[in-house]
Structure formats: structure tokens, C-alpha cells
Amino acid sequence: xxxxxxxxxxxxxxxxxxxxxxxxxxxxxxxxxxxxxxxxxxxxxxxxxxxxxxxxxxxxxxxxxxxxxxxxxxxxxxxxxxxxxxxxxxxxxxxxxxxxxxxxxxxxxxxxxxxxxxxxxxxxxxxxxxxxxxxxxxxxxxxxxxxxxxxxxxxxxxxxxxxxxxxxxxxxxxxxxxxxxxxxxxxxxxxxxxxxxxxxxxxxxxxxxxxxxxxxxxxxxxxxxxxxxxxxxxxxxxxxxxxxxxxxxxxxxxxxxxxxxxxxxxxxxxxxxxxxxxxxxxxxxxxxxxxxxxxxxxxxxxxxxxxxxxxxxxxxxxxxxxxxxxxxxxxxxxxxxxxxxxxxxxxxxxxxxxxxxxxxxxxxxxxxx
Numbered sequence: 569x570x571x572x573x574x575x576x577x578x579x580x581x582x583x584x585x586x587x588x589x590x591x592x593x594x595x596x597x598x599x600x601x602x603x604x605x606x607x608x609x610x611x612x613x614x615x616x617x618x619x620x621x622x623x624x625x626x627x628x629x630x631x632x633x634x635x636x637x638x639x640x641x642x643x644x645x646x647x648x649x650x651x652x653x654x655x656x657x658x659x660x661x662x663x664x665x666x667x668x669x670x671x672x673x674x675x676x677x678x679x680x681x682x683x684x685x686x687x688x689x690x691x692x693x694x695x696x697x698x699x700x701x702x703x704x705x706x707x708x709x710x711x712x713x714x715x716x717x718x719x720x721x722x723x724x725x726x727x728x729x730x731x732x733x734x735x736x737x738x739x740x741x742x743x744x745x746x747x748x749x750x751x752x753x754x755x756x757x758x759x760x761x762x763x764x765x766x767x768x769x770x771x772x773x774x775x776x777x778x779x780x781x782x783x784x785x786x787x788x789x790x791x792x793x794x795x796x797x798x799x800x801x802x803x804x805x806x807x808x809x810x811x812x813x814x815x816x817x818x819x820x821x822x823x824x825x826x827x828x829x830x831x832x833x834x835x836x837x838x839x840x841x842x843x844x845x846x847x848x849x850x851x852x853x854x855x856x857x858x859x860x861x862x863x864x865x866x867x868x869x870x871x872x873x874x875x876x877x878x879x880x881x882x883x884x885x886x887x888x889x890x891x892x893x894x895x896x897x898x899x900x901x902x903x904x905x906x907x908x909x910x911x912x913x914x915x916x917x918x919x920x921x922x923x924x925x926x927x928x929x930x931x932x933x934x935x936x937x
Contacts, residue, residue, distance in 0.1 A: 579742040580761065581614035583788065586722035587778070588621040588733040598642035600776045604734075607772045616739065616790070617645040619722060623729040624650040629664045636669035648673040650718055650728035654688050659695050666699060666707050673725035675712040675905065683715055683898040684891075693887040700879060700910035705921055708909040709842075709874065715894060716903035721784045721833025726905035733780040734773050735832060736765060741793045749802040754821045758785060762829035769830075784833030785826050786869070787818060789844035791925070795837060796846035806839075806847070806864075807855040815867050839864060840874035842909065842924040851928040858889070858930040865904060866896055876909040876919050876929045885932040886910065 587600055601618055608615045622635055639647045651657050657676045682688040692713045699707040712725040720730040722737045747757045769781040789795040796806050804810035819836045826835035841847050850856045861872055872893055897904040911919045915931035
């Protein structure tokens, strides 16, 4: 890896190791995950979670319960099933599915031809609202609205089964402190990651009999491992002049490397508010508001992800926020996901979200708090 010659101990780890598998592999899933754990140990690196993506259209809540039992038995941390288009997503069924297991993630698609449809957007807003009413913030973290298309990716909830694939995502913001802010330096760093982890995936896929493998190179945070901090290190903090170009620059390098180094999924910068401790501070201090985050969605998958908003502002405000987001993303016609966390607390206050810590609640009225 590039950091070895700098004499720095790399903090890179596997954020998620994910198995996209057809039902014919269900009986082998325990063996697959056991082999993967052994490979991770031999590789000498941490893996934060083991995940499974199953095909959609398999049945209702009873089938989700069955999959949850299987994942419990084999030691999978999370599993996802793409629900399908909004037109087939019954509000009650989605909520019941999510209530089965806190390991279960899902998403609903709004195709481009319905991206500005009042009925479609009102329907998905009702799903989010009902999830919050019955399952609270925890349920909201496990559901996404997707516009345009759903990728094959280890990032949940916005994923779907395409083929038998083993994929992984990486956690590496801390290492970028030691990378020069230039195209060649970042490209070299990412290629170093790609070479190392593609070798790992190739061996693992061969051992478990999966014909496909790939890496989602997305730059994503996890609490103190902050993506917002990378913008500070590189001289263009979010909310300042130059940060939009830096966001564009990072995405260009990520996509270029992904095209040539076994990339799949999003391969972009991610800014989920609840998952980035520095981003939370920006919101608390008034540096960023909800429309700043939405604007970043025009450049990247970064934007409205894991964003707490208040139910006290009403259903209509939630609907209008989703509609504004739909206008923005439909203009550029690149698939985007939206994950809103509806909470009863007031805008400008904070909500305690378990291991995510305390997260500031953004106003849908565009106020800085």
C-alpha cells in the first residue's frame, strides 16, 4: 500500500464484506461466512460487518422472517432485500417487514418516469412517516428511497441482488491525512487499495465458488473516521469556497480507479450525517443546513443520507423535501438514494441515536439549525 513507504501504520479496514447470493446458496451460507472469517484472519485486517443481499420478489413478511433466522444462525450481521418499485410497496407490508428483524434493510425505487409524480412521492413519504411512527429512528435507518435505479453494492439499504457476487466496502478516511491532495497521489493510493483487496476477493471468491467480485471504493465515514475531516486536511472544508470542486475532484478519481480496478456500486464520496462526527459539528455550529447537504447531491451520492428531521414540521414538509430532492436528482439522471430519519424532537435540538451518538436535527425550513 502507498502508506508503507511513508512509515505510517494504515488504518484501512473492511467496512462491509457482502455476499450477494441466490437462494440455491442458502444452505451453504454458513460455510461461506466461516470461510470468509478465516480469510479475514489470514489477511490480518479488521472487518466491521458481514452482510448478505438476497433476491427480491421472494414473498412477504414470512419469507423475511425465514431469512432473518438463517442470518442469525450463520452469524451474518445484516441482510438486505430490495423491495421493488414504489407501486408495489404497500405501506403496511414494508413496515411489517422492517419490524421482523433489526438486521433487515430494504429500499423502494422511484423510476425516473415517476420522479416528479405527486402520487409516487406522496406514497414514499407515507412509508417513511409510518416507519418512524411505528419503528422510530432505528427503522428509518434501515430504509431508503432510491431514484432512477438500484446498484449492486455492499452499502445498505440501497442495494439489490444482480448475480452471485462477493463485494466489499472500505473504511479509509484516516489514511487520506497522509496522501497529497493531487490526482496522482490519490489515484496511487486507491490503486494500492484495489490491488491489495482485489487479490483478497479473488482468492475468497474462488474458495467459496462465487463467480463475481468487486469493490465499492466509496469514501465513507464512520463516526470519528470522518469524511468531512478529509476536506479540512485538503484545505477546502465543507461549506467553504472550493469544497464543491474538491467533492467533484474526489469523485472523478474514485470513478476512474473503479472503472479499471474491479469497481462496483456507487464509488463516490458519501456524507451520511449521523455517521460522521465532524459533519454533526458543522450542523451544530450552523455551517451547514439541509439545503447545503441537498446541493451536494447534485455532484455526488453525498447528500441527504442519515439526516434527522422533525415530525413536528408536519407530513407536508416531509413530502416537499422529498419532492425538492427529486427535482434535483432527476435533472442529472444519476441514481441517488435518500434516507431520512424522522424523529419527534424539535428542529435545532438533538436526538440520541444509540451508537451513532447524539445527532442534530435539521430544519426543513432551511434554517441553519
